Amino acid sequence: MNSKPATATLLVSCPDRKGLVAAIANFLLTYNANIMHADQHQDLSEKLFLMRVQWELEGFTLPMESFGAAFAPIAAEHQMQWRVSLSTRKPRMAIFVSKYEHCLVDLLHRWRIGELDCEIPLVISNHEDCRRIVEFNGIPFHVLPVNKDNKAEAEAEQWRLMEEAGVDFIVLARYMQVLSERFVERYPNRVINIHHSFLPAFDGAKPYHRAFARGVKLIGATSHYVTEDLDEGPIIEQEVTRISHRDSVEDLVEKGRDLEKVVLSRAVRWHIDNRVLSYSNKTVVFD
Incomplete structure (x- = not known):
């Protein structure tokens, strides 16, 4: 070949x-x-x-x-x-994750088969749940618990680990912590998030519950660059799927997981391939 x-x-x-x-x-x-x-x-x-x-x-x-x-x-x-x-230099991607593993697993699979042409020098989490999955793939796994009293110290340790590993960009694979403004400023257009809603609808917490309460007929997922404004950063990719009145909140969550992992992996691949230009809080994604 x-x-x-x-x-x-x-x-x-x-x-x-x-x-x-x-x-x-x-x-x-x-x-x-x-x-x-x-x-x-x-x-x-x-x-x-x-x-x-x-x-x-x-x-x-x-x-x-x-x-x-x-x-x-x-x-x-x-x-x-x-x-x-x-192309001779593979970008170095750090993954942040909490307890939900579906986006993480999808990223690791696509990386392992060569679909994501990057290096993953570390995964950072605020919980132990995903350790076995990460270490199975031969990637160092760091647990840094975060709460309102130690957020600054935790982020300082995250910065240290990423600088030591030469990280180029960060992917939040359902990392359930809000990054500080200082954190985001250090990585402009280099932090990619997945939000489990078709933004700008249902931003913030529990979007599936709010979508269910509103009786929507479509749910979606959005991958975007992180800015200091929660869920307001430039959108890279989105996808939707149809639901009905027969679907429960649990059904919405299940269907949403498939959207989330695909949308996030597409956005990550386009970023790695240098296809995304951000301006005026929006993006152009070149073919």
């Missing part, structure tokens, strides 16, 4: 104007880039241009350690915010 070619992926956002695609393409062509994928979006209301471009590293004559300096003049001219990632 042939392995995938090594690639670089550039994500760009900037004020919209003519010539942006040409400027980026001509820059890459200067260094003999073979562009494999290119996608763009113009947000007319924001007057914003967003682009994702991926190219092969084989034959690319600009050393990637020099890419930033070479691209800087173009970025400055067009007021670009940008980042570049290499």
Whole structure:
């Protein structure tokens, strides 16, 4: 089986104007880039241009350690915010979990079969329940109980563990604790959560109970980046399923679990693949 070619992926956002695609393409062509994928979006209301471009590293004559300096003049001219990632470096993902294991198990399975091209250096929990599952997969498992009296100390230890492990981003796999504003500020657009509701409906606690009380006909799940405002961050992925008056709260919870794990894993994969650009509290997810 042939392995995938090594690639670089550039994500760009900037004020919209003519010539942006040409400027980026001509820059890459200067260094003999073979562009494999290119996608763009113009947000007319924001007057914003967003682009994702991926190219092969084989034959690319600009050393990637020099890419930033070479691209800087173009970025400055067009007021670009940008980042570049290499497929040769797997991002390092920390998973936070409490007692519910369905999202965790799904992530670990997809990681183990190579669907999630990342490294998982650790899993952090406030309970012991998921230890056997995590350690079965050969991943260090850390239990840090959290309560209103020790939250700051617990988060400080979480930071220490993640810095020691070189974590790039965090996935909250039904982690039933609200992160502090200071925590979120340390990882902007790098904390992915799953909420068991089709946001913005039924945010906060017990959304299935509230959906049942309201008599809804659809329930959903939402994966989003975490911000200081609870359940208000930029949405990455959502899915829904139909229910009926015959469904109990327990039925809603059971059906919702399937949605939650699929929606979270999709969002994580798109983040790993550098397909997500966040702006104005929303996202573009490139094909």
